[in-house]
Amino acid sequence: AHCHYLVLKAFHSSIDAAKVCEANFxxxxxxxxxxxxxxxxxxxxxxxxxxxxxxxxIEMAKNxxxxxxxxxxxEAVPLVDAFDIHDxxxxxxLGRYDGDVYGHLYEWAxxxxxxxxxxxDNYEKxxxxxxxxxxxxx
Numbered sequence: 001a002h003c004h005y006l007v008l009k010a011f012h013s014s015i016d017a018a019k020v021c022e023a024n025f026x027x028x029x030x031x032x033x034x035x036x037x038x039x040x041x042x043x044x045x046x047x048x049x050x051x052x053x054x055x056x057x058i059e060m061a062k063n064x065x066x067x068x069x070x071x072x073x074x075e076a077v078p079l080v081d082a083f084d085i086h087d088x089x090x091x092x093x094l095g096r097y098d099g100d101v102y103g104h105l106y107e108w109a110x111x112x113x114x115x116x117x118x119x120x121d122n123y124e125k126x127x128x129x130x131x132x133x134x135x136x137x138x
Contacts, residue, residue, distance in 0.1 A: 001046050004039035011035060027079070030072050037065040 015028045040047060040061045047053040053061075072079075080090070087096050093104040109115060 001039065001043040004043065008032070008036045008039060027072070027075050030068055031079075034065065034068050034072065037061050037068065041065060 011032050015025065015032055018025070018028070020028070040053070041058065044053070044058045044061075048055065048058065077094070081097075093101045093108070096104060114120070
């Protein structure tokens, strides 16, 4: 928890020292709060055992974290794009530069080892004989 605090303190100081526009400052502030709340929740057992917080306060921290996640949600893709990491390295369909999320997911499914055959071997081995020996009652 102490290391998390030191990183959080450095994060907060660097935001204050950064010369950025108000919009960027606000999103950095939200990210800093998210990081701090995540640490509180992650180390909540230590905070409670040492008497720094009680379960109600931990619950408040969780609720605030969820609220901030909703706030940062719309900035998530632009924040990742700011690092200019290529889609192939991210290995994610979400937030693709070409916007073709569902087409890319479909391609992944087609290339998956389980989908190499039209009908799986286990169907031929187990289900087909069962279905072959039954007759419809209609």
